[in-house]
Amino acid sequence: MFLSLNISAHSLSDMQLADRIMAICQTHAVATDRIILEMTETSAMTDPTTTLDLLTRLRIKGLNLSIDDFGTGYSSMIRLVQLPFSELKVDKMFVINVAQSTESQNVIRAIIGLGHSLGLRITAEGVEDQAAFQFLQDEGCDLAQGYWFAQPMNGAQAAQWQLAWPHRYARN
Incomplete structure (x- = not known):
């Protein structure tokens, strides 16, 4: 983490x-x-x-x-x-509409390709549903963050969440 x-x-x-x-x-x-x-x-x-x-x-x-x-x-x-x-973060404005927008999909693919060709990790912001997360995984996005994983939280809540997250979000 x-x-x-x-x-x-x-x-x-x-x-x-x-x-x-x-x-x-x-x-x-x-x-x-x-x-x-x-x-x-x-x-x-x-x-x-x-x-x-x-x-x-x-x-x-x-x-x-x-x-x-x-x-x-x-x-x-x-x-x-x-x-x-070491990292590029894809803005949430591209991620929010990714399931419905070919343009957003193309921009995200381009950013992932550019970043990876430069040896950078790619993180997507604003992941709010399974469809967006699945698209990002399929396209090779390295990390994702957003409300689909968790709402903002304080330190104590984050510590509890960290204990559960490997089981909840492990790749199949």
């Missing part, structure tokens, strides 16, 4: 961010490879030089980096290749 944290555009200009995150991980004995730092396309592309330095430091320390809401913001394919991301 991963812990995903949203990173603001302002945080991407903070050169102490990597050290602070590492200190928190050490204090709480959290493995860095289980942490995903999520940022939107727009925030990741704002100041490429500073962002590249910070993201490289975070990746060297073992943290996963994700472009959140991929396909809805400002994207530069050259930046996608240059920045050390």
Whole structure:
């Protein structure tokens, strides 16, 4: 299981961010490879030089980096290749209508193909039903999140949910 944290555009200009995150991980004995730092396309592309330095430091320390809401913001394919991301997150706007929309299906297939060709993990947001989940599985999407799995919850609820999830969502 991963812990995903949203990173603001302002945080991407903070050169102490990597050290602070590492200190928190050490204090709480959290493995860095289980942490995903999520940022939107727009925030990741704002100041490429500073962002590249910070993201490289975070990746060297073992943290996963994700472009959140991929396909809805400002994207530069050259930046996608240059920045050390480990994951693309398909925006929920493509996932919500996937069962009824050929266009959404095609966009999702393209994102999965692009991401996998770059060695990135693909996560789909906004999975709300079995049909969407099945489509994503069939197309090779690596991870999925959304209300079909669970509603938002506090820490205690998440701990209980984690105990049950392998049995509830295991692949056949």
